Every structure is written in C-alpha cells, then in structure tokens.
Amino acid sequence: MREAIRRVFLDARHRLCNWHLGKNAVSNVHISGFAHAFKQCMDMETDETKFEHGWTTMVEEFGLQTNSWVLETYEKRHMWAEAYMRGHFFAGMKSTQRSECMNAYFNPFLQHKLKLYEFVRHYDRALARIRYNEADAETINTFPVLITPLRDIERHGAELFT
Incomplete structure (x- = not known):
C-alpha cells in the first residue's frame, strides 16, 4: 500500500x-x-x-x-x-476506524463486479438508510438558515438533504 x-x-x-x-x-x-x-x-x-x-x-x-x-x-x-x-492535512483522522466502520456498513450493499450505474444505485440506497437512521426531530421538522448569496441553490440542497 x-x-x-x-x-x-x-x-x-x-x-x-x-x-x-x-x-x-x-x-x-x-x-x-x-x-x-x-x-x-x-x-x-x-x-x-x-x-x-x-x-x-x-x-x-x-x-x-x-x-x-x-x-x-x-x-x-x-x-x-x-x-x-505538523502542517499536513488528515481531516482529524489518526486511525482507520472511521473508514473501516464505513466499509463494514457499505459492504452488504455493494458487491464485486457491479456495473457503474448499479454501484451508484446501491450506494445511494445505503446513503438513504444512513440519512433515515440518523435523522432527528429537529432535522426532520425544521428548515436550515440560508447563509450564502446563492439562496436558490442552497434552498434546493436543503430540500434534498434535510
């Protein structure tokens, strides 16, 4: 490696x-x-x-x-x-724990030799399950405060992901 x-x-x-x-x-x-x-x-x-x-x-x-x-x-x-x-970016990661956890989560959704469009569909289904499992009442019942000058794009993203 x-x-x-x-x-x-x-x-x-x-x-x-x-x-x-x-x-x-x-x-x-x-x-x-x-x-x-x-x-x-x-x-x-x-x-x-x-x-x-x-x-x-x-x-x-x-x-x-x-x-x-x-x-x-x-x-x-x-x-x-x-x-x-020092001076190198690692996104706060010092161990492989996070990536190993994500691998364990995604493995049931993904198989070897998937076609690209099948991979995207399976991956999207896995992400949807993560969002569903992690959604809390505040996320489900409120709308985020829009803070950028690109309000239409920000609003659209907020509608898709929250």
Missing part, C-alpha cells in the same frame, strides 16, 4: 494508523506502562527536537534500546508521530 500511495498520489502523505500501532506496541513490548508511554510519544504535539528527546527518554526508561520492534517503528516515525505530521 505504501508503494502504491507513493506512486499514484505523488504529493500525498501516508499516515500509519495510531490504533494499529498501539495494538502492535502491546503485542511486541510486554512491559507494563510502555503502551501508554508510546501513545504519549505518538500524540505529542510538539516539534521534532522535543519528540526526539521524549522518544529517547522513553526508550531508555523501559530499556528498549535493542528491541527490534521499537527500532523499526522509530524508523517509520515520520509516518505516525504527530511531531512529524
């Missing part, structure tokens, strides 16, 4: 999933408190220099200077450490 992203999306920044990294930390380092310390390093909103200091301190504290998983994970830090992600 990493190579495909590098080749197809030349300017994209590939980010590793924090949730999976946390699980890997637990299964690869069996020292009480390490997973928590690792998560703190992952989420450290600071510059790279302070991250490096925090990482070194953590590794020394837990005696992991020769642990192969720790060494390999550190080499990939530019793909998971918040300090190295």
